[in-house]
Amino acid sequence: EVQLVESGGGLVQPGGSLRLSCAASGFTFSTYSMSWVRQAPGKGLEWVASIKSDGSQKYYVDSMKGRFTISRDNAKNSLYLQMNSLRAEDTAVYYCMRGMTSSDYWGQGTLVTVSS
């Protein structure tokens, strides 16, 4: 059974940093591209970043480029999102997804709250 479990969310002050993790199981992680998508409270879905299976290419939405970094460790079956210079508008549930074209599995999400 495919499972994606996010962790690392929490309360952080504006300007702070946070590193999200996504632990994958139930499939051969190293053969799949992966993505992060976020959802602000009561709002719709917003794609954040994607990474190819071998980590050779990364894609970001412009508004997060330079502040967010997607990475992966195929030996640990894990996906990461390093978030720096966080702003109040980054407050959202962050979901890990398998794939980057028509993602078929999502995690349960981890809540990031940026507030003083």
Add this chain to the structure above:
Amino acid sequence: DVVMTQSPLSLPVTLGQPASISCRSSQSLVHSDGNAYLTWFLQRPGQSPRRLIYKLSNRDSGVPDRFSGSGSGTDFTLEISRVEAEDVGIYYCMQGTHWPRTFGQGTKVEIK
């Protein structure tokens, strides 16, 4: 960026009746490989989104056949032939052809 526009944004439906959601893209979603990477997701209240339809019209395993996807180029439709209570939630379309990936605003389906 490719803008995805869904309509309606709110859709009250009667159990057993059909329902239809439109999704329009600001650019053609036909990829150079010939596929149109248009995906439909359903997010039930309090849950993560679940994929229903991928590559325009392919239904995921376990998705009831009352759900169907169609369209081409820039105009796409998700149809539910007979709405059931478990179909309540927010439906999103997403394009996976162009970078960055983009979602529609969501269509909230509720029972009348």
